[in-house]
Amino acid sequence: MAAIELNAVSVRHPTTAANGPHPLRELNLSIAAGEQVAVIGASGAGKTTFLHLLACALRPDTGDFKLFGSDPWVLSETARHALRTRLFLAPQVPPLPPRQRVVTAVLAGRVPQWSLWQAIVSLIKPRDAEAAYHALARFDLQDKLYMRVDRLSGGERQRCGMARLVLSDAELLLVDEPLSALDPTLSRQTLTALLQEATSRQATLICSLHHVAFARAYFPRIIGLREGIVMFDMPREQVTDAMVEALYQNERQRDALGLDPPLALEPRGF
Amino acid sequence: MRFFSATTERYADPAWHGRVTGSLLAVLVLWALLVASEFKPWALLDARSMAATGHFLRGFLPPAHSPEFLAMLLQATWQTVAMATAGLTLALLGAIPLTLVITRRLSVSAIGTGRMSRLSALVRQCVRWLLVLLRSVPELVWALLLVRIVGLGVTAGVLAIALTYCGMLGKVYAEILESSDIHATETLLQNGNGRLAAFFYGALPESAQELLSYTMYRWECAIRGSVVMGFVGAGGLGQRMDESIKMLAGDEVASMLIVFVLLVAVSDSMSKLLRRHWS
Amino acid sequence: MKVAMYKTSLPPPPAVRTSTIILLLGWAAFIAASFASLPLAWSDIFSAEAVRSSREFLQGFAPPDMSPEFLARIAIATQETLAMSALGTIIAAILGIMLALPASGRYGIALRSVTRATLNSLRSVPELIWASMLLIAAGLGPFAGTLALAVHTTGVLGRLFADAIENGQRLPETTLSINGSKPVAAFLYATLPQTLPQLMSYTLYRWENNIRAAAILGIVGAGGLGQMLKYHLSLFQMPQAASVILAMLLLVAIVDAISYAWRRSMTGT
Numbered sequence: 001m002a003a004i005e006l007n008a009v010s011v012r013h014p015t016t017a018a019n020g021p022h023p024l025r026e027l028n029l030s031i032a033a034g035e036q037v038a039v040i041g042a043s044g045a046g047k048t049t050f051l052h053l054l055a056c057a058l059r060p061d062t063g064d065f066k067l068f069g070s071d072p073w074v075l076s077e078t079a080r081h082a083l084r085t086r087l088f089l090a091p092q093v094p095p096l097p098p099r100q101r102v103v104t105a106v107l108a109g110r111v112p113q114w115s116l117w118q119a120i121v122s123l124i125k126p127r128d129a130e131a132a133y134h135a136l137a138r139f140d141l142q143d144k145l146y147m148r149v150d151r152l153s154g155g156e157r158q159r160c161g162m163a164r165l166v167l168s169d170a171e172l173l174l175v176d177e178p179l180s181a182l183d184p185t186l187s188r189q190t191l192t193a194l195l196q197e198a199t200s201r202q203a204t205l206i207c208s209l210h211h212v213a214f215a216r217a218y219f220p221r222i223i224g225l226r227e228g229i230v231m232f233d234m235p236r237e238q239v240t241d242a243m244v245e246a247l248y249q250n251e252r253q254r255d256a257l258g259l260d261p262p263l264a265l266e267p268r269g270f
Numbered sequence: 271m272r273f274f275s276a277t278t279e280r281y282a283d284p285a286w287h288g289r290v291t292g293s294l295l296a297v298l299v300l301w302a303l304l305v306a307s308e309f310k311p312w313a314l315l316d317a318r319s320m321a322a323t324g325h326f327l328r329g330f331l332p333p334a335h336s337p338e339f340l341a342m343l344l345q346a347t348w349q350t351v352a353m354a355t356a357g358l359t360l361a362l363l364g365a366i367p368l369t370l371v372i373t374r375r376l377s378v379s380a381i382g383t384g385r386m387s388r389l390s391a392l393v394r395q396c397v398r399w400l401l402v403l404l405r406s407v408p409e410l411v412w413a414l415l416l417v418r419i420v421g422l423g424v425t426a427g428v429l430a431i432a433l434t435y436c437g438m439l440g441k442v443y444a445e446i447l448e449s450s451d452i453h454a455t456e457t458l459l460q461n462g463n464g465r466l467a468a469f470f471y472g473a474l475p476e477s478a479q480e481l482l483s484y485t486m487y488r489w490e491c492a493i494r495g496s497v498v499m500g501f502v503g504a505g506g507l508g509q510r511m512d513e514s515i516k517m518l519a520g521d522e523v524a525s526m527l528i529v530f531v532l533l534v535a536v537s538d539s540m541s542k543l544l545r546r547h548w549s
Numbered sequence: 550m551k552v553a554m555y556k557t558s559l560p561p562p563p564a565v566r567t568s569t570i571i572l573l574l575g576w577a578a579f580i581a582a583s584f585a586s587l588p589l590a591w592s593d594i595f596s597a598e599a600v601r602s603s604r605e606f607l608q609g610f611a612p613p614d615m616s617p618e619f620l621a622r623i624a625i626a627t628q629e630t631l632a633m634s635a636l637g638t639i640i641a642a643i644l645g646i647m648l649a650l651p652a653s654g655r656y657g658i659a660l661r662s663v664t665r666a667t668l669n670s671l672r673s674v675p676e677l678i679w680a681s682m683l684l685i686a687a688g689l690g691p692f693a694g695t696l697a698l699a700v701h702t703t704g705v706l707g708r709l710f711a712d713a714i715e716n717g718q719r720l721p722e723t724t725l726s727i728n729g730s731k732p733v734a735a736f737l738y739a740t741l742p743q744t745l746p747q748l749m750s751y752t753l754y755r756w757e758n759n760i761r762a763a764a765i766l767g768i769v770g771a772g773g774l775g776q777m778l779k780y781h782l783s784l785f786q787m788p789q790a791a792s793v794i795l796a797m798l799l800l801v802a803i804v805d806a807i808s809y810a811w812r813r814s815m816t817g818t
Binding site: 052055056057081082083084085086087088089091093095096097098099100108109112114116119120123170 | 720721723724725726727728729730731733734735737738739740742743745746
């Protein structure tokens with residue numbers, strides 16, 4: 001059974017007018033359980049929107065969307081929320097409250113599994129500090145265990161977000177640009193740890209990346225997005241340099257000519 | 271006891287012991303507070319008090335609305351508003367001269383030297399202390415005392431508002447005048463004008479809006495204060511409410527609460543409207 | 550070439566807005582009506598008789614009763630006042646946070662409006678009026694005062710808390726929600742840590758205010774210094790009443806000074 005099935009799906013942001021543009025259109029994809037997929041594309045291509053669609057955070061405007069074999073949007077709110085505990089979305093900006101300690105911020109990955117009472121108790125006395133320690137150790141952050149989040153650098157916070165992912169027990173991992181604040185060495189280490197975790201859990205991993213080289217090196221399947229449409233969706237061996245160039249074409253051109261970045265797709269109010 | 275140990279040594283939470291101590295302290299303080307304030311929730315379940323509460327609350331629906339009652343209510347409300355307005359006017363009349371005295375900026379003896387003469391500094395300080403006294407004594411206490419001097423009724427309320435608000439207005443007016451642009455006032459004083467002239471031609475135009483705005487805000491507060499003063503016998507809506515509560519007349523109290531909330535809302539919007547009109 | 554001719558007469562004065570005149574006249578009329586309609590016995594206030602009796606009244610205050618036994622009773626009443634204010638504020642903070650969640654829109658717009666309307670009504674009724682009504686259920690004494698402060702302050706803090714929560718950063722909480730956390734857990738883990746300093750600041754500020762309020766609630770029977778004052782005044786025991794008033798003034802002055810020093814140290818000097 002495929003973990004994700006998309007059939008002629010298009011998505012609109014909730015605040016856009018009824019006949020406004022679609023950030024994502026005509027998506028036809030199927031992703032099997034346990035697959036590891038990289039999503040690449042220029043800024044504004046719709047990578048984040050795509051991940052939010054898969055996380056049931058954005059309702060599709062048209063088409064069929066099936067997650068774990070059923071359409072999440074015909075379920076009741078409660079059932080859909082229960083479904084959400086099986087996935088984990090890691091946004092690009094680490095969602096860590098600045099004044100919180102790392103141990104609590106990272107253990108928050110377990111909150112969907114815990115009852116409300118367990119969650120409250122863990123706020124006062126961290127329920128599984130040892131597990132948090134080991135999760136942080138995978139990203140070389142173990143000595144930050146009891147530090148406050150606002151004492152960490154941007155890269156360290158991003159890796160904390162990954163540690164939180166490790167502690168969750170989701171079977172669908174949706175990761176948005178986990179390497180944006182990391183240097184090449186750290187990027188390699190982080191990506192390796194992430195893929196190891198996904199493999200050992202047999203979880204489906206969908207990761208949006210801006211670094212095409214990393215995507216092609218680490219992920220067996222690559223999806224290329226450009227202005228809301230899937231340009232290609234194939235195993236990495238079949239992805240040619242020309243295809244990648246075409247994805248980023250306008251961006252490189254504009255960079256070369258010193259023009260502004262492409263306009264956002266939301267309508268501008270005057 | 272496992273819960274109270276800070277997990278295994280290697281991953282011990284450094285904040286844990288602090289949290290335990292803090293919680294124990296909090297529990298002790300809370301217990302002390304409960305005892306000192308005679309906190310006894312079971313008193314709410316006492317048979318007599320439940321009967322009284324039930325009787326009182328049942329009266330709320332429907333609120334009293336007979337024509338005689340509403341007429342009385344209207345009159346009491348007007349009395350409250352009039353009390354607040356008259357009291358504030360008197361406070362204003364008192365505050366203006368006092369403000370002129372305490373505003374350092376209007377000091378004649380300080381021209382040129384920047385330091386006032388001993389006498390004027392002393393006078394200033396005394397008047398300041400008077401204003402502090404006027405506004406530190408809670409307005410309800412003023413009302414309580416005045417009711418014993420001039421008797422029950424609105425006079426006590428008007429005077430209580432006049433005294434308290436004189437203290438408040440005096441202080442804030444002086445602050446507003448001190449914090450505005452000094453140039454016009456300074457020049458007038460240096461050229462030999464008297465304090466009053468400097469005020470009217472220099473300081474006042476500059477700060478007029480702020481002064482008016484604050485006064486309107488205080489008028490709103492005075493209306494609420496007048497209602498509260500009624501509970502110690504100063505007349506108006508408050509006194510009627512006090513009487514109705516003591517008689518457990520829920521229907522009357524309900525009407526009065528509604529009227530009170532409306533009164534506050536109306537005076538609030540009126541004051542906002544006027545403040546916006548002037549700015 | 551035309552040369553501008555300067556006027557040799559004064560320009561007309563700027564017209565005063567009609568609305569301003571109407572407003573001023575309206576206010577003057579309003580003030581006059583207020584004075585006229587009130588049964589103010591000016592003669593009573595300023596007659597020689599009145600002045601004399603006032604002077605006698607005020608003279609009764611001095612010297613204030615400073616005997617150790619009485620001061621001890623004042624100390625207990627002050628303690629009662631402080632306890633009322635602290636407990637009332639604590640209860641209000643807890644109830645306030647609980648109501649602030651629906652009032653911030655996390656459970657839908659309908660519940661937000663209803664909760665905010667409730668908080669507004671709690672807040673519009675002054676503490677003293679709450680105390681008078683709660684005396685029916687709670688009896689005489691500080692308990693009614695604590696409840697009155699709790700109820701009124703819940704309205705105030707609930708609204709302030711809700712606004713603070715609404716203005717906080719949403720990303721950490723929405724992410725936890727997307728990943729399957731229940732709303733309350735997501736709030737506790739993501740938004741509360743961010744807004745806690747502000748919530749504490751509001752609570753402390755209201756506590757300061759509530760000390761003043763608690764001191765006078767007793768006048769209608771709700772315990773503390775206020776009840777002592779009412780008691781001694783009704784028995785015309787002026788020296789004792791004077792001591793109580795002085796204690797009230799001292800209490801407020803000390804609280805003001807402490808909070809001023811605290812604020813200074815918080816904003817870092």
